[in-house]
Amino acid sequence: MWLLSRAALVDTELGGHPLPAGAGPLFSPYALHRDPDVFAGPERFDPDRWIEDRIERRHREAFIPFGAGARRCVGDAFALAEAQMALAVICRRWRVRARPGGAPAPLPRMAMRPQGARLVLDRRTDRAPAEEAGVLPGE
Structure with a gap:
């Protein structure tokens, strides 16, 4: 809110x-x-x-x-944990950067959210060979 x-x-x-x-x-x-x-x-x-x-x-x-x-x-702890997990999974495979040419502006709705935010996802190429093969350490 x-x-x-x-x-x-x-x-x-x-x-x-x-x-x-x-x-x-x-x-x-x-x-x-x-x-x-x-x-x-x-x-x-x-x-x-x-x-x-x-x-x-x-x-x-x-x-x-x-x-x-x-x-x-009542869901605050769950929401923070879920957001951290999602961010970790996304950032493990992708580099995230803002698209040039504009800053996000606040959009007031039931919950405040950004308007005009555009991101570019570039697949990471700096991952270990085991990760590329889908085998994670400890598995």
């Missing part, structure tokens, strides 16, 4: 604005994940930002692709 809602249980203040009990503020994980006060260089591809010692410098709920708290997606 790219836009979430919550309910204020008591009168409070949020970002300097009064929020009465019963109010239903909306917030965007999409915007949070691109906030430079939370993530340095938020638009930059930086897999190292997830190294343990770098994660601890942020609030534990700074990255919430599956929501948080009582409304957190």
Whole structure:
């Protein structure tokens, strides 16, 4: 989800604005994940930002692709494991690169997704001979 809602249980203040009990503020994980006060260089591809010692410098709920708290997606751990497995299988056989000439733009639907993202897959030729024959180490 790219836009979430919550309910204020008591009168409070949020970002300097009064929020009465019963109010239903909306917030965007999409915007949070691109906030430079939370993530340095938020638009930059930086897999190292997830190294343990770098994660601890942020609030534990700074990255919430599956929501948080009582409304957190029950399938979040499965989704992350499935995505890692799929990526490992794809990248073992293919080199993935962006097609030149355009950057993806966000397309807000039920879930935010990229629009205009085009990838090129090149079959890897640097694999070991056993892999080429379909025999994997340990099999």
